Amino acid sequence: MTVNITDIDTLIVGAGQAGVAMSEHLSNQNVPHILLEKSRIAEAWRTSRWDSLVANGPAWHDRFPSMEFPNAEPDAFIPKEKVADYFNAYVEKFNLPVRTSVEVFSVTKNTNASGFTVETSKGTFNTQRLVSATGAFQVPIIPAIAPKDPELYQIHSAKYRNPRQLPDGSILVIGAGSSGVQIADELQRAGKDVYLSVGPHDRPPRSYRGRDFVWWLGVLGLWDAAANEPGKEHVTIAVSGAHGGQTIDFRELSKQGLKLIGRTESFENGIVSFRNDLANSIRNGDDNYLSLLKRADEYIANNGLDLPEEPEAHQLLADPECMSNPTLELDLKKAGITSIIWATGYTTDYSWLKVDAFDENNQPKHHRGVSSEAGVYFLGLPWLSRRGSTFIWGVWHDAKYIADQIVIQRQYQQYRNDA
Ligand SMILES: Cc1cc2nc3c(=O)[nH]c(=O)nc-3n(C[C@H](O)[C@H](O)[C@H](O)COP(=O)(O)OP(=O)(O)OC[C@H]3O[C@@H](n4cnc5c(N)ncnc54)[C@H](O)[C@@H]3O)c2cc1C
Numbered sequence: 001m002t003v004n005i006t007d008i009d010t011l012i013v014g015a016g017q018a019g020v021a022m023s024e025h026l027s028n029q030n031v032p033h034i035l036l037e038k039s040r041i042a043e044a045w046r047t048s049r050w051d052s053l054v055a056n057g058p059a060w061h062d063r064f065p066s067m068e069f070p071n072a073e074p075d076a077f078i079p080k081e082k083v084a085d086y087f088n089a090y091v092e093k094f095n096l097p098v099r100t101s102v103e104v105f106s107v108t109k110n111t112n113a114s115g116f117t118v119e120t121s122k123g124t125f126n127t128q129r130l131v132s133a134t135g136a137f138q139v140p141i142i143p144a145i146a147p148k149d150p151e152l153y154q155i156h157s158a159k160y161r162n163p164r165q166l167p168d169g170s171i172l173v174i175g176a177g178s179s180g181v182q183i184a185d186e187l188q189r190a191g192k193d194v195y196l197s198v199g200p201h202d203r204p205p206r207s208y209r210g211r212d213f214v215w216w217l218g219v220l221g222l223w224d225a226a227a228n229e230p231g232k233e234h235v236t237i238a239v240s241g242a243h244g245g246q247t248i249d250f251r252e253l254s255k256q257g258l259k260l261i262g263r264t265e266s267f268e269n270g271i272v273s274f275r276n277d278l279a280n281s282i283r284n285g286d287d288n289y290l291s292l293l294k295r296a297d298e299y300i301a302n303n304g305l306d307l308p309e310e311p312e313a314h315q316l317l318a319d320p321e322c323m324s325n326p327t328l329e330l331d332l333k334k335a336g337i338t339s340i341i342w343a344t345g346y347t348t349d350y351s352w353l354k355v356d357a358f359d360e361n362n363q364p365k366h367h368r369g370v371s372s373e374a375g376v377y378f379l380g381l382p383w384l385s386r387r388g389s390t391f392i393w394g395v396w397h398d399a400k401y402i403a404d405q406i407v408i409q410r411q412y413q414q415y416r417n418d419a
Contacts, residue, residue, distance in 0.1 A: 038121075040100055046084045059076050105121065131402065153338060166187070173343060193336065199236070201236050260323075366384075
């Protein structure tokens with residue numbers, strides 16, 4: 001039996017924004033490559049996000065440098081389907097070699113030969129290099145504390161679509177990063193009774209003195225920061241482009257009727273317990289918010305910019321009752337809670353990538369995406385090189401760096417081979 005093997009210099013796995021950016025940079029450097037995607041281009045934006053989601057950053061920022069969003073105001077927050085359409089259009093515009101509906105099953109290092117053997121749903125590839133662009137938000141995490149109560153409707157935020165999907169009754173949303181807080185807000189605006197379990201978070205102002213926070217993070221060098229401040233490694237960021245873009249303000253959300261509680265600790269016999277840390281989390285979030293205003297003011301002064309003053313941005317609402325008299329326990333039945341939405345983040349699955357590029361916790365071993373297994377690269381991971389690494393604009397710059405590293409290795413490999 002003859003096996004048909006496709007030889008290629010570089011294979012990219014995953015056609016989300018990371019894979020698309022990678023393909024653009026490899027094309028620019030004339031590196032022969034193919035991008036394999038198990039479903040469609042930017043599938044996560046189409047089917048793993050809720051219906052009303054818009055990009056967290058405005059159109060002028062949350063895009064690749066080589067193409068603007070068509071027919072969009074620069075300051076608009078683009079709906080998720082249009083974000084996916086953008087990446088489709090991008091692939092067409094730059095004629096990128098994407099093959100959709102091809103799942104990669106396994107990648108193994110060749111023995112006594114350079115490169116890797118890649119088994120897929122559409123045959124075998126032999127590649128010199130492989131870029132894993134399968135995303136950081138791949139496998140939804142529901143913590144082990146989740147109650148095993150068949151009467152409760154429980155989903156991860158990745159499966160939340162809209163308020164109509166939920167049964168009647170109150171809702172507990174666990175996790176108040178960008179997903180949890182937006183979903184809780186949407187449900188509350190739809191007339192639902194909503195509890196939101198809040199942990200440590202950063203909450204930048206949506207805009208300050210006429211500039212969006214994405215601009216402030218840019219000029220202050222914070223998107224490019226190589227690591228979070230010590231102690232803040234696991235702090236989530238609460239931002240939203242919904243309703244034209246508004247600052248996430250937990251005091252305001254409480255005033256609107258959202259029932260805020262601390263971090264969820266356990267479920268036992270129908271009782272859910274919360275840590276007594278809500279006030280602390282909200283105050284730390286406020287400190288983060290105010291510190292950005294301060295740094296922005298300093299930047300304006302140091303650079304002699306003429307931007308309008310915004311003193312009201314420094315005024316915080318009074319502490320709501322939930323801060324001074326926190327709820328530490330809830331009887332789910334008595335509170336009428338019929339559904340729980342776990343907005344508790346994601347993990348990765350690299351079971352298909354059988355190479356020496358992982359540590360004892362199965363986390364990629366890499367420096368700026370160049371892994372410990374020569375020829376294997378990672379893209380799109382949190383803090384791959386900087387704070388912006390998982391975001392649309394940031395991954396484009398990381399991909400450029402990795403393309404350079406690939407070109408450098410190709411040059412070494414070709415040394416004297418061309419003579
Ligand atoms: C709710 C939410 C909102 C977000 N909003 C924003 C935002 O507004 N702005 C922003 O900049 N970022 C945002 N992000 C972060 C990030 O931009 C997105 O998660 C984005 O989808 C990540 O792109 P990616 O290419 O790294 O991964 P993905 O988009 O997840 O793409 C990975 C691709 O790999 C494919 N794949 C996986 N395994 C295989 C395999 N074995 N074989 C073949 N293909 C495979 C998948 O099908 C998928 O298409 C958001 C994230 C979440 C979770």
